[in-house]
Amino acid sequence: MFSINNIQNKKPYYLFSIPLLYRYFIKLVIYIFLFILGLIVSFPFLWMFTTSFKTLEEATTTSLGIFPSHWQWENWLRVFQLAPFGKYFFNSFLVAGIITIAVCLNSILAGYVFARLKFPGKSILFAIIMATMMVPFESVLIPNFILISKLGWYNTYPGLIAPWCANAFSILLLRQAFMTLPEDYYESAQIDGCGHFSFLLYLSVPFVKPALITVALFTFLNSYNSLLWPLIITADEAKRVVQVGLTVFSGDAGIRVNLLMTASTIVALPTILIYLIAQRYFFQESIRVGLKG
Known part of the structure; x- marks a missing residue:
């Protein structure tokens, strides 16, 4: 029944309450902060891409100007003329592909064994494998080089591939994934x-599957971006990979910055493409591990 008391008891209605406005303000501040942070992070990549279209004189100036005054489209053709990047890409994809397959197979078998099977010394063996993650790469560089040389694999594909066919982190990641599978x-x-x-x-x-794709993604990118080991284990262009090929544009006469940025952009494109394709599985694994933890 309608009465004056009912009207007096009703609370006033506001289109935007103070707590709601506060939440919107906090979200706005967060979005602005993330936008600025994204610009800062992406600026070097944008500068690298636009510098690939500059002349050498314009690229070596102290100015951080982004866009070139005259776009030098021929820089992208000159890179392939000055260095056999087709061969470099073939070597990189071949080496990274074989290493990725080997690491995935080893990690699947080892991860399943440590997650499901019971045998004497299992914990000790797993601890030893995990301890290898604390060994710096530089400390095993010379022993690996001596071993590969004595096997006669210097400047060969097996020399580029063999030392990296197993990975303790990948074993750990897949072991944890297998352990989430119910015993039933x-x-x-x-x-x-x-x-x-x-x-x-x-x-x-x-x-x-998401964990396996994450392992494959990390392994491929780490192998594709490797520089130090391919640099010391190869002696001619026939076995060099793209990361070593970038050194063609720096020498005693100086660094050809515009061509180096062009080559760097070309080399970075496959990694960006692979990450965009596999990111859905990567995020699935990250969320699953986060929820479990």
Whole structure:
């Protein structure tokens, strides 16, 4: 029933309450901060891309001007004329692809063993493998070089590939992924006559697909971006990779900055493309691990 008391008891209605305005203000500040941070992070990449279209004189000035006065489109053709980047790309994709396949296979088998099987010394062996993550790359550089040289693999594809076919971090990541698989799944599969290998192949690997793609992504990018090891283990252009090929544009006469930035942009394009394709699985794995933790 309508009365004056009902009107007096009603609270006043505001289109925007103070707490709501405060939340909008905080979100606005966060978005502005992230936008500015994104500009700061992306500026070097934008400068690299636009410098690839500059002349040498314009690229070597102290000014941080972004856009060139005259776009030198021929720089992209000159890079392939001055260095066999087609061969470099072939070597990089071949080496990185084989290393990625080897690391994924080793990590799947080792990760499953440490997650599911029980055997004497399992914890000690796993601790030893994990301890290798604390060994700096530089400390094993010379022993690896001596071993590869004595095997006769200097300046060969096996020399570029063999030392990096196993990775302790990848084993750890897949072991943690396999451990999230419920034990009831294996017990049900065992009742149906499924052994460890069939269970691994048909159930476990599809279950840890996001983690496996994350391992493949990290391994490929680390191998593709490797510079020091390919630099010391190769002696001619026939076996060099793209990262070593970038050194063509720096020498005693100086650095050809415009061509170096052009080559750097070309070299970076495959990694950006691969990350954009695989980022969905990478984020899935990050969220899954975060929720579990």
